[in-house]
Each structure stands twice: as C-alpha cells, then as structure tokens.
C-alpha cells in the first residue's frame with residue numbers, strides 16, 4: 314500500500330530554527346502535541362482543518378494514532394534544516410522541465426544521483442539546449458521540492474488536500490516564499 318504526503322518547503326536558502334518553527338506552528342494550530350512514533354513528529358493541531366483544505370468528504374481521514382500502533386495516520390514531521398538544499402522526490406516525481414527551453418529532462422534520476430554524490434554542489438545539463446541548471450532552477454511542478462527545511466503532513470495523497478493561502482502567508486512571515494508539493498512512496 315502506497316502512502317503520500319503533503320510537503321511544505323521553506324525558502325530554499327533559509328535555515329529555520331526548529332524550536333522557533335515549532336513554536337510558530339503551534340501558535341497557528343497547525344501542529345499539536347508531540348507524537349513519539351517511529352519517527353518523531355506532532356499530532357495535528359486544533360486549527361489543522363482550517364489551514365489545510367481536504368477535497369471531497371475524505372471519510373477516512375484519520376487524525377489520531379490508530380489502535381494498532383502504526384503511524385499510518387495524518388500527522389506532521391519537520392525535516393531539516395539540512396546543510397545544503399535537498400531535492401525531495403517520490404514515485405510521483407516526473408521529469409522536470411528545463412527553465413531555458415521548457416523541455417522535459419529525461420534521465421533526470423541518474424543526473425540527480427550524481428549531483429547528490431557531490432553534495433548538491435553542481436548542475437544538471439539539459440540534453441536539449443545544454444543549459445546548466447541546479448535542481449532548484451528546474452521546474453518540478455508539485456511533484457518534488459528543493460529546500461533545506463520541510464514540513465511533512467503524512468497520509469495525504471497528491472491533490473487530496475491543499476493549504477489555504479493564509480497558511481502560506483503565515484509561514485512566510487517576514488521571510489521568503491514557502492511553497493508546497495506532494496510525494497508518494
């Protein structure tokens with residue numbers, strides 16, 4: 314059984330302080346009490362369903378830990394900050410578009426793997442127009458994201474839920490733009 318996540322990415326060059334971010338997310342009511350699962354996280358907060366809009370009726374939306382002890386329910390994890398911007402991708406990630414010629418870059422997985430071996434410090438060459446782009450410059454639509462810090466909302470499938478604009482504004486605060494995307498296993 315596959316699972317998916319709604320991901321938020323911080324402005325790619327920013328390195329939010331985790332404790333400060335936690336405090337802000339708690340004030341917003343996006344996150345609630347800590348959750349000690351396989352990977353530590355947070356239960357959803359009291360305003361979660363006002364900040365994230367689920368499409369349709371989502372009758373199976375599970376917001377509490379299931380009795381079987383699994384962590385297959387909707388909760389929140391903070392990922393990072395990482396020492397350099399990371400590309401997070403999943404089985405839903407499709408070939409990105411080159412910002413120069415707009416064509417899709419097939420074979421991107423091998424190119425990205427090579428980059429990561431180099432700690433993210435290089436570029437991918439477009440096979441169509443030879444433009445060199447960092448992963449951040451490539452266009453991933455909402456199927457991957459590049460940043461040093463992410464918020465993950467688990468058990469959300471692509472397009473199943475979207476953040477309200479006010480949430481992205483609140484995340485932005487005095488800093489740069491946040492954005493969101495989806496990942497599936």
Ligand SMILES: [Zn+2]
Nearest residue numbers: 411414439442
């Ligand atoms: Zn190109």
